[in-house]
Amino acid sequence: MSEPTISSKAAPVRFEGVSKVFGKDVVAVDAIDLHVDAGKLVTLLGPSGCGKTTTLRMIAGLEMASSGRIFIGDRDVTTLPATDRDVTMVFQSYALFPHMTVLENVRYGLTFSGFGKEEARSRAQAGLDLVGLKGFGGRLPSELSGGQQQRVAVARALVLEPQVLLFDEPLSNLDAKLRRQVREDIRAIQQDLGLTVVYVTHDQEEALAVSDEIVVMRNAAIAQKGTPRELYDAPNDTFVADFIGEANLLACIIVAVEGDMAVIEIEGYRYRLPGRSLPAGPATLAVRPSRIRFGDDTGIPATISKATYVGVRMEYTLTGAFGQVFAVQDDVDDPLEPGTEVRMTFAERGPVLLPGG
Known part of the structure; x- marks a missing residue:
């Protein structure tokens, strides 16, 4: 072009x-x-x-x-x-x-x-x-x-x-x-x-x-x-993560650094992503609402505390030991009801490591 x-x-x-x-x-x-x-x-x-x-x-x-x-x-x-x-x-x-x-x-x-x-x-x-x-x-x-x-x-x-x-x-x-x-x-x-x-x-x-x-x-x-x-x-x-679009900020621990990649842990759930030159130890994970996934067997325990239908998508508020996060899902035909127990995971790409924790 x-x-x-x-x-x-x-x-x-x-x-x-x-x-x-x-x-x-x-x-x-x-x-x-x-x-x-x-x-x-x-x-x-x-x-x-x-x-x-x-x-x-x-x-x-x-x-x-x-x-x-x-x-x-x-x-x-x-x-x-x-x-x-x-x-x-x-x-x-x-x-x-x-x-x-x-x-x-x-x-x-x-x-x-x-x-x-x-x-x-x-x-x-x-x-x-x-x-x-x-x-x-x-x-x-x-x-x-x-x-x-x-x-x-x-x-x-x-x-x-x-x-x-x-x-x-x-x-x-x-x-x-x-x-x-x-x-x-x-x-x-x-x-x-x-x-x-x-x-x-x-x-x-x-x-x-x-x-x-x-x-x-x-x-x-x-x-x-x-x-x-x-x-x-x-x-x-x-600040930038939360201001440019909406971001959920979750405390995590970097448990391993493997070259350019890092392995983090949140309540026993491990996830691999670019390490951004951060050392092992406490950090923050920024996750966009559209990058949150719901699993049955693995992931972070969470409860659907609020479910809102907005036409083209469902909006969910999840609570757990991590605090509260906001997630969006495209499936409007089979919505999850408040009180549903889920396992929260993340998309393969999207979440970003930030300093602090």
Whole structure:
């Protein structure tokens, strides 16, 4: 498969030891190093207060770094105001002018960027076509759905052809079905045009769906960076394991190390998996709900304490000496009832060893 085309204007973004301190001692971002390749979509993901939005705003020039350097392409933009940076931002609130038509909203920024009236109109119309809103130019924002309004905001940003396009929680005001549709639209446009995009969200599923890379942030610092699959399959620690998708964290003992593999034990049940350079002794096993299996003869004793039918699958809560775990099973025709005794085992692949125990 050929490599996707990168826009001629798309530029990389680089942070070198960047910090942001509010007041005397409120550290919002703590000496982070970050690189976003040109033409890639990188998501900043983390809980509220972790520093992701402040990082995005420093790229935009809406916040100034307290220390460190920020580059867009080869240009040091650390001290430049937002008006002198070739970036645009799509906000969660859409920020459309209610008294202007859709076409006028999209054209607005172009008129301040030196484009003539007809060229601005032509570019604005092309932007609306690109986001699937051909024929909607004469409507007011109030006559559009939430998803359509968000597409107008995307079109308004795209027509400026920025070096970097920024998204700040762009789907938070949409319902679940619209979120899925609009995130697919954003991803398709980003890939088709080869744009550099930095995207902020607290929604793990959203991040997994749209990103080339995800930067997980915690306490003003970067906890881990990688592709969606790398972070899901090989988290560095319990925070990342639990934040990227849901994970059950079980205390275990590494009883043997055999080259790159390890043998762990939980209540007499032994399981072999990649050792990740951990020594023998206490550790933590991270297990996704979909990787839990139920056996009859071998495994960890457990009791089904809750069973919930959600249409396409069954959701189970299991309790035992290990505590409580959450599991999902595809078999909805023969569900297990609460009170059923089972033996809990794990899929051949999926569980991950982490430090601690």
